[in-house]
Amino acid sequence: MSEISLIERVGRELGQSAPDVPLYKRLKSAIETAIRSNAVKPGGMLPGERVLAENLSLSRVTVRKALALLEEEGLLNRRHGFRTEVGSRVEKSLATLTSFSEDIRARGMEPGCVWLSKQISRPSPAEMMALGLSASAMVVRMKRVRTADGQPIAVESSTVPTRFVPSPDLVRDSLYEALAARGFMPQRAIQRMRSRAASSEDAAHLHCEAGAPLLVTERRCFLPDEQIVEYCETRYKGEVYDFVFELQR
Amino acid sequence: MSEISLIERVGRELGQSAPDVPLYKRLKSAIETAIRSNAVKPGGMLPGERVLAENLSLSRVTVRKALALLEEEGLLNRRHGFRTEVGSRVEKSLATLTSFSEDIRARGMEPGCVWLSKQISRPSPAEMMALGLSASAMVVRMKRVRTADGQPIAVESSTVPTRFVPSPDLVRDSLYEALAARGFMPQRAIQRMRSRAASSEDAAHLHCEAGAPLLVTERRCFLPDEQIVEYCETRYKGEVYDFVFELQR
DNA sequence: GAATACAACCAGTTTATAACTGGTCTTATC
């Protein structure tokens, strides 16, 4: 469906809506209907805010208010300087199949995390190797304790080149959300799992004894164009095995 | 040293040289002297061919002939569309992606190798991780002892997805030749170097004692489109350090 | 006070373009 016919459709929808509801809410509903009826496919682009405003004879403020609501609901994904993309929240969470939070929720517990550090620095030798970076590159390194129902169950270190996430402050709870917001959605990952003894530091964070066996996962995440976007090492209290699998959305 | 003063210097040098020698050879010597006397630092850029030709009142053909000689000697590194970079052979062996054979030859010795095994199999967990492969993929794994003047100096294990080299029989002496023949020339690599104690097997192959420190390099080679084409681990008799650098052709 | 409108301007991204670069070829002179 072309941009013009989409706008016409939204325009008709808008005309038929109750006039005592605020315009921006009516516009929001109209666009939502268009999306849900698949007039724009997920992954497709919405017309620019200026185009929408002009063709619907609305002000940009109104259009932006409507889009803001839709983005909050997860139906849209806006990117500064790029465009506004259609993408449902359900798909977002599918793409983060590897997400710790989902894993924990699926087991009926409440996920949480405590940040140990967020820093921007040069990559370590291992990180250079894993991410394919030269020494002059910069990375954002984040370390946190993952919890389930408040109990610590893993220590996780994520490293991302600043090219993809320029500042650690952009990451709130979910690294994947920060990546997605900038248009870098990992599509494939290679993950290795094996066991290792807990260091005294690990032990302190995980409330276990030093030397206790941990399940260690190493993960390299790839963008659709095979660029390496993240290197992540997680040390879980748990099982013992050595296994590699491929993660795909 | 600025471009202009470099050109002036080369110009003077050129004027003083014997007139019965071909111009391009005299120019080559003049530039070589300038480089060896550090008038241009390694890593620095030479003026463009057109600038050189014009300022020295020479034709571009002459300049190109001189530069070609210098490149052949390894003093220069020309890149289409970029510029001509100054880089001595010593640095080239570090900064560029050269094969083992080239490396050894550059040091005035005769390279050789003894094949320990060539096999086609499923990737190991470490190989899956390094090459970004799923377990269903197939790889060609090659292990050999590298020699210089007949003396064993390294044990090397190379792994390449069958996608790039379908059979180990296609590899005679040089893996890179086999790759190039199929149109897969690695252009960039990330290499990590560190030390590790020799296993008894390493020791047997390298004629040293078990436990002796080896220099171990891990290398991941990338195609121009960032696909990972090779994972290679080499254990050298030698130094002790941990350092990663980027290799580029 | 909330909704709407209009108008600027900022900042990030993409695209197109221009201005280089080295690589190649032809033609010509000596």
Add this chain to the structure above:
DNA sequence: GATAAGACCAGTTATAAACTGGTTGTATTC
């Protein structure tokens, strides 16, 4: 074979322009 001059191709980089969404004003209407 060495030298010269010119034209053109192809790869790279730098720049500018034309978008994008983000933000901040003021003003009007109900």
